[in-house]
Amino acid sequence: MERMKRAPVCAGGAALVEPAGRVVPHPSERLLAVAAQLFCREGIHATGVDRILAEAGVAKATLYRNFGSKEKLIAAVLRYEGEQWRHWFFDVLDERGVDGREALLAMFDILGVWFRMDTYYGCAFINAVGEHDKTDPAVRALALEHKRAILQRIQAEAEAAGATDAALLTHWIALLIDGAIVTAMITRDGTCATLAKDAASVLIDRMCPTSQS
């Protein structure tokens, strides 16, 4: 079963309709997909295990056999969701066939697409950290891993763009992305992706003396 291209699982609507042959994936993955959807839409602690089981059509014993506890399910869901999201985001980015400055700007177009999905519920990691005990490093560690993976790609594009300080530009772009993600969640207005893109353009110009727009 290869990974298919689809919207981020935060959006995760079509997770259960797979190509014929096997109508539904393994119960374990069905749990992940359904839990990701519910956690993102309604919040983690507000979503009971029974809800997930009913919606996934999975027995309770199966959940506890596969994941052990709800906390571990949460961690697995975050890993799964992060993987799905990055796959989607980077695949769409790759399809554009651009790099450097153009790629950095394209990221904000893709964010705009994400924000405009009616299943946009913000970033699963930001929301998860926000509703967990902030003195507990467990969930934060998962978020940091996700963040690091994204920063890595941004930095590669920043270097390709010829930034005089690629690391600094990377952090600037990341700040705009995070800001846009939470702003879009709160305002439900996808245009903040364009605002962020314009700001990014200015920052890139300042950092890349060679190719001014």
Next chain:
Amino acid sequence: MERMKRAPVCAGGAALVEPAGRVVPHPSERLLAVAAQLFCREGIHATGVDRILAEAGVAKATLYRNFGSKEKLIAAVLRYEGEQWRHWFFDVLDERGVDGREALLAMFDILGVWFRMDTYYGCAFINAVGEHDKTDPAVRALALEHKRAILQRIQAEAEAAGATDAALLTHWIALLIDGAIVTAMITRDGTCATLAKDAASVLIDRMCPTSQS
């Protein structure tokens, strides 16, 4: 009982130690302060009513007499916390006696102070929206009100700075602020305030042709 100057209630540690005369405020405000603290640190849905009552030393009947339900308490806490935070933030900003470009940049210094508090748990509104049902506009409306109040001040300073498009600069600054807030929550690294400040400086320069730094 006049409002005293203090750290934002997200930080809210010293909320119960008041100047002599009245050891503790009214039960109703004690509930707000304690609930704000717990909601911010451990999450709203993860915090039970009993916990709040025990820590505030308030009877359960008093909570339900004053607020009616937990949902209404949450709304009251968010309003209270937002008021406290804005009071703190704007007061500290005013004390600096700067305006325009200098004020916009000073905001990021103040954010840096906030981020470095060991009681920094991110923005109460962002976290609250993140852990609530995203199809329910109730909590989002409170967050939007808070956001609007902040945008208003940013815009005033953007205009004072002589920005050619003050509204656009306002949104840019706001994106950086929100990005820094969530980045600081996840990384627990206050230096992202400085990164955001540097980015803001670039954006302001681009928007304010008169006074380049």
Next chain:
DNA sequence: CAAAGATTAGACAAACCTTTCTGTCTTTCC
């Protein structure tokens, strides 16, 4: 001082949550 109103402590109901367990059914593998 006295009355009115608020607060407290705590018991209590009803719902919900996580987790375990039992027993049956289906799939898989040799």
Next chain:
DNA sequence: GGAAAGACAGAAAGGTTTGTCTAATCTTTG
């Protein structure tokens, strides 16, 4: 085919949740 493993439905345990109610006590106010 037969055996072993996994999945299913659902009950039940044990704890926690929100919310209500009853008295007794404290605070405020006229």
